[in-house]
Amino acid sequence: MRRLSACLFVLLALGSISGRALAEELDIRPDEAGDLCDENARQLRVTVAGIQHSEGILTVELYRNEQRGFLRKKGRLRRVREAASEGEHTVCMNLASADLVAVAVYHDEDGDRDLDQKWNKMPKEPFGLSNNPKLRLGFPPIEPSLIAIEPGGADIVIDLREAE
Numbered sequence: 426m427r428r429l430s431a432c433l434f435v436l437l438a439l440g441s442i443s444g445r446a447l448a449e450e451l452d453i454r455p456d457e458a459g460d461l462c463d464e465n466a467r468q469l470r471v472t473v474a475g476i477q478h479s480e481g482i483l484t485v486e487l488y489r490n491e492q493r494g495f496l497r498k499k500g501r502l503r504r505v506r507e508a509a510s511e512g513e514h515t516v517c518m519n520l521a522s523a524d525l526v527a528v529a530v531y532h533d534e535d536g537d538r539d540l541d542q543k544w545n546k547m548p549k550e551p552f553g554l555s556n557n558p559k560l561r562l563g564f565p566p567i568e569p570s571l572i573a574i575e576p577g578g579a580d581i582v583i584d585l586r587e588a589e
Contacts, residue, residue: 451482451536457506459485462517468578472515473530475551475585482533483509484540485516488567490525495567502526506538520574527570528555530583551585560586 462470471485487503494500505516509532520526531540532551541549547560554560558569572579 451506451508452538453482453506453508457504459505459507459516460519462515464578466519466578467521467523467574467576468517468519469526469528469572469574470515470517470578470580471528471530471555472513472580472582473553473585474513474582475553476509476511476514476532477551477585478534479509479511480534481509481536482506482538483514483516484531484533485518486529487518488527488529490527490567490571492567495527495570496529496564509534520578523574523576525571525573526555527567527572528581528583529553529570530585532585548587551587553583553585555581555583557582557584 460468469487473483473485476483483506485505486501488495488500489502491500503518505518507514507516530553531548533540534550535541540552543549545562552560554565554570555572556570558565572581
């Protein structure tokens with residue numbers, strides 16, 4: 426029994442070390458971590474659907490209701506990065522106030538911490554916006570992607586897609 430407990434302890438320790446090593450390998454920093462999901466908190470709970478494989482980084486970015494800053498660093502309120510996992514993945518972010526915000530998500534498949542783009546500036550890697558507007562020959566205005574955050578928070582689903 427003692428031997429079994431020791432083996433279990435080693436396996437659990439290796440699991441946490443490998444998770445930590447993966448985050449270090451992908452250069453995911455502690456300040457980029459999401460918050461613990463809590464249905465009773467004022468938080469945005471983003472479920473990302475359509476992750477095709479478990480390589481690279483899943484990035485979720487929160488933007489203020491401001492067209493000028495939409496999809497730009499100066500307009501970003503928060504960014505969460507996590508190791509990508511195939512299928513659906515939920516990321517939670519605590520919010521200080523109820524407001525209108527927009528969310529952008531991308532699967533950084535090569536793990537270089539950057540959204541690769543095509544010649545026409547459209548995403549080369551899987552990408553999605555809150556309310557799932559269709560991407561055409563440029564990014565849409567912020568209005569179709571705005572979501573209201575109520576005092577009890579908000580739950581949204583974003584489908585990752587390849588740009589056309």
